[in-house]
Amino acid sequence: xxxxxxxxxxxxxxxxxxxxxxxxxxxxxxxxxxxxxxxxxxxxxxxxxxxxxxxxxxxxxxxxxxxxxxxxxxxxxxxxxxxxxxxxxxxxxxxxxxxxxxxxxxxxxxxxxxxxxxxxxxxxxxxxxxxxxxxxxxxxxxxxxxxxxxxxxxxxxxxxxxxxxxxxxxxxxxxxxxxxxxxxxxxxxxxxxxxxxxxxxxxxxxxxxxxxxxxxxxxxxxxxxxxxxxxxxxxxxxx
Amino acid sequence: xxxxxxxxxxxxxxxxxxxxxxxxxxxxxxxxxxxxxxxxxxxxxxxxxxxxxxxxxxxxxxxxxxxxxxxxxxxxxxxxxxxxxxxxxxxxxxxxxxxxxxxxxxxxxxxxxxxxxxxxxxxxxxxxxxxxxxxxxxxxxxxxxxxxxxxxxxxxxxxxxxxxxxxxxxxxxxxxxxxxxxxxxxxxxxxxxxxxxxxxxxxxxxxxxxxxxxxxxxxxxxxxxxxxxxxxxxxxxxxxxxxxxxxxxxxxxxxxxxxxxxxxxxxxxxxxxxxxxxxxxxxxxxxxxxxxxxxxxxxxx
Numbered sequence: 001x002x003x004x005x006x007x008x009x010x011x012x013x014x015x016x017x018x019x020x021x022x023x024x025x026x027x028x029x030x031x032x033x034x035x036x037x038x039x040x041x042x043x044x045x046x047x048x049x050x051x052x053x054x055x056x057x058x059x060x061x062x063x064x065x066x067x068x069x070x071x072x073x074x075x076x077x078x079x080x081x082x083x084x085x086x087x088x089x090x091x092x093x094x095x096x097x098x099x100x101x102x103x104x105x106x107x108x109x110x111x112x113x114x115x116x117x118x119x120x121x122x123x124x125x126x127x128x129x130x131x132x133x134x135x136x137x138x139x140x141x142x143x144x145x146x147x148x149x150x151x152x153x154x155x156x157x158x159x160x161x162x163x164x165x166x167x168x169x170x171x172x173x174x175x176x177x178x179x180x181x182x183x184x185x186x187x188x189x190x191x192x193x194x195x196x197x198x199x200x201x202x203x204x205x206x207x208x209x210x211x212x213x214x215x216x217x218x219x220x221x222x223x224x225x226x227x228x229x230x231x232x233x234x235x236x237x238x239x
Numbered sequence: 240x241x242x243x244x245x246x247x248x249x250x251x252x253x254x255x256x257x258x259x260x261x262x263x264x265x266x267x268x269x270x271x272x273x274x275x276x277x278x279x280x281x282x283x284x285x286x287x288x289x290x291x292x293x294x295x296x297x298x299x300x301x302x303x304x305x306x307x308x309x310x311x312x313x314x315x316x317x318x319x320x321x322x323x324x325x326x327x328x329x330x331x332x333x334x335x336x337x338x339x340x341x342x343x344x345x346x347x348x349x350x351x352x353x354x355x356x357x358x359x360x361x362x363x364x365x366x367x368x369x370x371x372x373x374x375x376x377x378x379x380x381x382x383x384x385x386x387x388x389x390x391x392x393x394x395x396x397x398x399x400x401x402x403x404x405x406x407x408x409x410x411x412x413x414x415x416x417x418x419x420x421x422x423x424x425x426x427x428x429x430x431x432x433x434x435x436x437x438x439x440x441x442x443x444x445x446x447x448x449x450x451x452x453x454x455x456x457x458x459x460x461x462x463x464x465x466x467x468x469x470x471x472x473x474x475x476x477x478x479x480x481x482x483x484x485x486x487x488x489x490x491x492x493x494x495x496x497x498x499x500x501x502x503x504x505x506x507x508x509x510x511x512x513x514x515x516x517x518x519x520x521x522x523x524x525x526x527x528x529x530x531x532x533x534x535x536x537x538x539x540x
Binding site for chain 1: 402408411415419421422424427
């Protein structure tokens with residue numbers, strides 16, 4: 001069953017066409033990874049899906065509803081949660097307060113404070129600490145936990161390994177593996193190809209705002225993706 | 240003994256300043272807005288209490304049931320029609336908009352009620368002049384104590400509300416990053432409406448306090464705005480407990496100044512405000528210079 005459908009999406013930053021006619025579907029329970037070089041339009045695409053950046057053209061349907069022009073808070077209430085690049089935590093609030101804000105979406109589901117602290121045990125000892133005093137890995141875990149507290153049907157993860165130590169990345173990806181095992185639908189934007197391929201059912205490679213390669217992870221080779229990543233060779237045919 | 244009494248009176252006066260500064264500080268911390276119509280709204284609320292008492296026979300102890308909701312609704316309209324729209328044009332436009340609004344409110348009150356000074360004291364019985372004798376020759380007015388307790392209760396209640404409730408957390412988060420709260424299902428516009436409504440209720444409480452402890456007229460809002468502004472700045476704009484501290488500092492300074500000289504009441508208050516302002520900016524610069532010096536010294540060694 002298709003949960004998210006994106007058709008001919010165009011998103012601009014001023015005069016720059018950051019996303020150019022992108023179309024794809026995401027099925028319920030699927031994990032899709034977007035890869036591509038810096039400036040490929042991945043983050044803009046994710047923000048457009050979450051409603052943080054309104055598109056100039058195209059259509060975004062979520063759970064059968066057209067949400068193209070819906071503001072971000074309505075999309076969050078519909079079940080789309082974004083873990084933004086740079087975490088964007090509320091630094092003056094404690095970890096628990098950051099997590100509890102996720103309840104504002106008003107969605108019912110399995111995720112509550114206890115469930116999040118159980119899924120992300122590294123947060124338990126720091127739950128009363130201010131978010132601004134945490135390490136990058138701890139902040140990323142809070143950002144993921146906060147998104148989970150909205151009880152999302154679709155979780156958007158933007159560059160979650162950016163700036164983290166290898167140990168912290170391992171912890172974050174262990175948490176993602178748990179979410180995938182629980183049947184959460186995930187769209188992941190990731191620079192680290194190996195990490196993305198280790199968790200994604202499907203890979204979509206973007207270059208200069210367009211999709212240049214798409215296919216099941218099991219059917220794509222690392223070389224194919226690397227070529228598409230850097231815009232080398234003929235990679236226009238989608239698998 | 241006279242100095243002890245003056246300081247005590249200053250503390251109680253500071254409670255009133257904290258009360259009137261509360262809404263100003265709250266709006267600044269949540270929306271980053273300096274509401275120049277703050278004093279005028281306090282006068283509007285005071286006249287609301289007075290009109291209910293004078294024409295409908297409802298004393299302030301009952302009148303608040305009408306004034307508080309009316310001012311909260313006015314806050315909703317203010318946010319939706321003025322502040323939200325003007326905020327899209329940058330920082331200065333909302334400030335100018337509230338300045339224009341204060342002129343409109345002052346003159347509408349003047350047109351409606353004339354230039355006569357009014358007071359709510361006749362409607363609260365002997366509370367307006369009743370007092371307790373703490374020690375030999377040291378008296379405190381009951382009303383002043385109640386206003387002080389109201390200020391502490393209001394600021395404490397707001398602090399609890401902001402830290403313990405979901406709406407309070409959403410207000411604090413919106414103040415930090417209004418784009419990101421949307422990703423969590425929070426409508427930032429609605430949060431600002433709630434915050435403005437809360438600020439207007441606190442303004443109403445301050446208006447009632449002013450009306451009961453002193454006289455007021457349609458143009459009395461500007462001095463109240465200045466006192467509120469000074470208390471908020473002295474205490475650290477945006478901090479609720481800081482606002483209480485700022486109010487107390489201003490009240491004590493004015494009270495002690497009045498003891499020194501009859502003209503010292505206002506001068507001492509303004510001077511304290513300026514000293515704190517200059518000290519704060521100077522300390523910030525000294526801290527910056529010290530950081531640069533420490534950095535250079537570390538690099539050199």
